[in-house]
Amino acid sequence: MHHDFLDRFARLDSPIHRLPAVLKMASALLLVLTVIITPLRIIYPFPAVALFLILIIALSRVPALFFLRRLLLFEPFVVVVAAASLLQPAGGMTCASIIIKSTLSLTTVLLMSNTTPFTEVLGVLRRIHVPPAFLTLLALMYRYIFVLIDEMQRMKRARLSRTFVTRGMRSWRSISMITGQLFLRSTERAERIFAAMSARGWK
């Protein structure tokens, strides 16, 4: 089972992919900051940023549909927060601001992470002297998120193969059981990983 939902297209070959990682990360950061800081009443930068992002997406050869799908995945959170802002006086502007700014920032980050392999991101972080403990944590997280998803899928399959009722209380119970199991298995795996790291000289 292969999962690459995080950075499925990070290893494509395109003019954008070939750019140095540090450049992509710096410009993504700069772009996100600009988008956040610029007040919404100055209208014209926003369509410009959107156009720029669309251009980069086209150049990167990552399917546009992929970005749309990913955005849809995150947008509910944005919408909830934006809707809450409608409750305050003159909330319309804040609401629009939250939606537009979040969408642009999300697209930027998605674009960056899907045109830059994660190991290169780590390399850049190392060069700008991010504390090693934090880097190790990030690297381990990236490595094991796939293992965890595989494990969850295997358990889900095993459950389905012996499940005859797929709705109601019973299915909720088995879902909670799987979650608990996954937690147990992860802590046990963490211990084994630590042993494996120690065995090769980790200190």
Next chain:
Amino acid sequence: MTTAAVELKNLCFAYPDNRLALQDVSLRVEAGESVGLIGPNGAGKSTLLLHLNGILPETPSEQPSVFIHGVPITKSSLRQVRREVGLLFQDPDDQIFCPTVYEDVAFGPRQFGLPEKDVKDLVKEALLTVGLRGFDMRSPHHLSSGEKQRVCLAGILVSRPKILALDEPTRGLDPRGKRHLLSLLQSISATKIIATHDLELVVELCQRAIVLDEGKVVADGPVLTTLSDEELMLAHGLEKPHILRHSHPH
């Protein structure tokens, strides 16, 4: 008497739940020997291997019962011991913890403080040895089980250990992967201790077999005599391997 590569003196170990995993285990493995460690599930094979480079007990005991090349495993000798003993874990996903193959194989040498240039050469050589040239930048989660297993081995061999402790090295391998592993292990001159249920591997690779059951050594002798002892094998959840049943070639 010369110093043994590995010596256990009255090794006992109980897990936190008080389950006794090893009871008074004493044995010597000479340098260059290949020893098969066999026994039923839960016999204590993995637990024993974890003692060989000080993963267990979690805090080195006051009276060490494990000696590597004559040196007792204590807090101060731990680093040196871990360099000398390469431990292969059962599940490759536990052992490959870095985002790329290169990083993972380079982990050991980097921990021991080698300069990056030497690390690079060592990693290249280790990947070549296990037949994974050009896999440097691959992500572990896109590898097959056999490839993962070989990355694990490369990650151990890169530190040039004098002793290899392998836990179920053929688990999950197809026959081709198994053959490859066998010839690879045969070409390495280190002392080998292999915990396995794969008795054919033991017959082909080892001169000596140790049978462990319920945390105790119940037999220790030449492979052919031990594994041919049908009564002993059956009593401890094993069986006489097929290749020893027939003397004629198939």
